Amino acid sequence: MRFELTILGSSSAIPTMDRNLTSQVLNINEKFFMLDCGDGTQLQIRRQKIKFQRINHIFISHLHGDHFFGLIGLLSTMQLLGRTNGLNIYGPKGIDEIINMQLKITGSYFKFPVEYHFLASGKSERIIEGSDFYVDAFPVKHSIEAWGFLFSERHLPRNIKKSFVKKHDIPIDQFDKIKAGADYMANGKTYPNEEITEDPPEPRSYAYCSDTAYSEDIIPYIRNCDLLYHEATFADDKQKEADEKLHSTAREAGRIAQKANAGKLLIGHFSARYKKLEKLLEEAREEFPNTHLAVDGKTYKLPVKKG
Amino acid sequence: MRFELTILGSSSAIPTMDRNLTSQVLNINEKFFMLDCGDGTQLQIRRQKIKFQRINHIFISHLHGDHFFGLIGLLSTMQLLGRTNGLNIYGPKGIDEIINMQLKITGSYFKFPVEYHFLASGKSERIIEGSDFYVDAFPVKHSIEAWGFLFSERHLPRNIKKSFVKKHDIPIDQFDKIKAGADYMANGKTYPNEEITEDPPEPRSYAYCSDTAYSEDIIPYIRNCDLLYHEATFADDKQKEADEKLHSTAREAGRIAQKANAGKLLIGHFSARYKKLEKLLEEAREEFPNTHLAVDGKTYKLPVKKG
Numbered sequence: 116m117r118f119e120l121t122i123l124g125s126s127s128a129i130p131t132m133d134r135n136l137t138s139q140v141l142n143i144n145e146k147f148f149m150l151d152c153g154d155g156t157q158l159q160i161r162r163q164k165i166k167f168q169r170i171n172h173i174f175i176s177h178l179h180g181d182h183f184f185g186l187i188g189l190l191s192t193m194q195l196l197g198r199t200n201g202l203n204i205y206g207p208k209g210i211d212e213i214i215n216m217q218l219k220i221t222g223s224y225f226k227f228p229v230e231y232h233f234l235a236s237g238k239s240e241r242i243i244e245g246s247d248f249y250v251d252a253f254p255v256k257h258s259i260e261a262w263g264f265l266f267s268e269r270h271l272p273r274n275i276k277k278s279f280v281k282k283h284d285i286p287i288d289q290f291d292k293i294k295a296g297a298d299y300m301a302n303g304k305t306y307p308n309e310e311i312t313e314d315p316p317e318p319r320s321y322a323y324c325s326d327t328a329y330s331e332d333i334i335p336y337i338r339n340c341d342l343l344y345h346e347a348t349f350a351d352d353k354q355k356e357a358d359e360k361l362h363s364t365a366r367e368a369g370r371i372a373q374k375a376n377a378g379k380l381l382i383g384h385f386s387a388r389y390k391k392l393e394k395l396l397e398e399a400r401e402e403f404p405n406t407h408l409a410v411d412g413k414t415y416k417l418p419v420k421k422g
Numbered sequence: 423m424r425f426e427l428t429i430l431g432s433s434s435a436i437p438t439m440d441r442n443l444t445s446q447v448l449n450i451n452e453k454f455f456m457l458d459c460g461d462g463t464q465l466q467i468r469r470q471k472i473k474f475q476r477i478n479h480i481f482i483s484h485l486h487g488d489h490f491f492g493l494i495g496l497l498s499t500m501q502l503l504g505r506t507n508g509l510n511i512y513g514p515k516g517i518d519e520i521i522n523m524q525l526k527i528t529g530s531y532f533k534f535p536v537e538y539h540f541l542a543s544g545k546s547e548r549i550i551e552g553s554d555f556y557v558d559a560f561p562v563k564h565s566i567e568a569w570g571f572l573f574s575e576r577h578l579p580r581n582i583k584k585s586f587v588k589k590h591d592i593p594i595d596q597f598d599k600i601k602a603g604a605d606y607m608a609n610g611k612t613y614p615n616e617e618i619t620e621d622p623p624e625p626r627s628y629a630y631c632s633d634t635a636y637s638e639d640i641i642p643y644i645r646n647c648d649l650l651y652h653e654a655t656f657a658d659d660k661q662k663e664a665d666e667k668l669h670s671t672a673r674e675a676g677r678i679a680q681k682a683n684a685g686k687l688l689i690g691h692f693s694a695r696y697k698k699l700e701k702l703l704e705e706a707r708e709e710f711p712n713t714h715l716a717v718d719g720k721t722y723k724l725p726v727k728k729g
Contacts, residue, residue: 129503130464131468154462154464154495155461155462155463155492158442158461158462161438178527180495180498184498185462188460188462188492189461191487191488209527213523213527216520220519221516
């Protein structure tokens with residue numbers, strides 16, 4: 116099962132030569148989720164050869180333009196490419212107005228259904244209950260109301276050992292029972308569950324936190340996540356600016372990852388002032404060694420976790 | 423004096439791997455004019471290393487999203503980069519609402535003055551009177567109200583021959599008079615104007631026509647222009663679709679250039695269905711040999727025209 120994140124944009128506020136505005140696509144077992152959608156995101160999707168129409172869920176973290184100005188263009192292109200399947204947009208109240216007003220003034224409309232899901236103010240909330248995954252939104256700390264998102268796989272049933280399946284003609288109706296923990300009985304013999312099954316892969320999780328100041332309040336929501344994306348707009352040299360603008364430094368991102376016991380940290384949302392990012396990486400790694408830079412166009416795969 | 427056009431995007435409706443959404447920048451003697459502003463235009467400006475803040479005039483041809491969705495992002499970046507000088511936006515009514523509503527919902531505002539100039543319905547109009555150039559807007563034929571734009575240099579005064587200036591100590595107050603056609607008198611001798619001056623360069627002009635169906639009604643507005651950009655969304659194979667959608671074929675663009683006696687034709691706004699554009703170029707050239715393809719990132723210079 117795939118669980119991988121592709122960075123479409125890692126720049127904060129304004130784009131640079133190498134870094135586009137914030138957007139990413141998470142692929143969980145061929146379900147595609149978009150996180151934020153800065154200006155020009157559709158160009159990036161095209162360049163990364165991600166299929167537009169496979170994206171059925173878009174999450175907008177907050178209403179600063181560098182996180183959503185690309186949404187209307189992306190939706191329009193989905194329409195022009197003949198989309199019929201529904202699209203779910205999770206975000207702050209107002210995101211619907213931004214889209215609908217532009218449709219109204221341009222005298223256009225979408226032929227596919229768009230459903231808006233407004234995020235709850237000041238509290239965490241389960242926003243998607245999938246059969247094999249779920250998504251939670253939670254408040255982060257920024258200059259306007261903003262949210263983070265946590266994507267979690269569900270626990271899988273136990274795996275029946277292949278060697279056992281090959282040797283025994285297990286009736287179909289017994290499969291789910293054994294996976295759920297039952298013993299298997301055949302020809303008067305009992306095969307204990309622990310002998311004929313093995314642990315399933317551990318569920319994986321991804322937490323997205325952008326934009327946010329350093330805030331330990333988010334730790335309960337993201338604790339033990341396998342991959343954490345945390346904004347790191349500034350280096351230590353701009354700690355004051357980070358505090359004032361309610362953004363984080365790379366070091367603070369590292370500290371959150373360390374305190375939350377994350378598996379791996381990806382830092383992004385870099386200020387355009389930093390042409391090179393080594394300093395940010397070093398500072399974050401002093402707090403949390405398994406830190407990596409978000410790079411536009413790069414895909415970060417979470418391997419299957421053996422149980 | 424520079425007179426050059428840089429193509430930022432040449433794709434219609436949706437972007438492709440090589441072609442961005444419509445936008446271009448015209449440089450007339452270091453004054454920068456932006457024509458349309460599709461999604462992601464600010465990324466293109468950055469890549470082409472055009473200085474954001476040098477653009478003081480933006481022209482929006484019509485309210486289809488692929489021609490203006492990038493405007494809010496561009497303006498926001500101008501703001502973030504500390505812009506103070508005013509910006510003029512020429513476009514249909516409603517373009518102001520699109521910007522202002524997004525500012526309102528995001529709780530933001532521009533610290534620099536933005537002035538909107540709404541285009542007159544159904545008629546041509548002088549929209550800028552510069553000291554050395556002027557700009558006219560004129561109606562084109564599309565599925566919604568749309569405009570073309572004509573940029574024209576003014577006639578320059580005559581040049582005094584350098585050899586004459588070197589030999590004679592002409593008083594400063596005489597310069598403008600001679601340039602305007604007066605003879606020069608010194609030491610009782612008269613130097614006839616036609617002997618001491620030479621013709622100035624001829625004024626150059628650029629006409630932008632996108633989006634538009636084939637329409638001979640536009641010819642009076644663009645007649646004899648040096649460079650014509652005319653949309654060529656389709657090849658001959660999609661004539662019916664061109665007619666239905668009020669777009670042009672490349673051949674029709676060529677025919678307009680030929681009938682308008684343009685100096686050079688640039689075709690663009692290509693449908694994403696055409697991976698290669700040779701066919702469009704060939705068909706346009708059958709009507710108007712001096713046709714060229716608009717290529718993203720390419721600059722087309724109009725040389726000084728000797729009088």
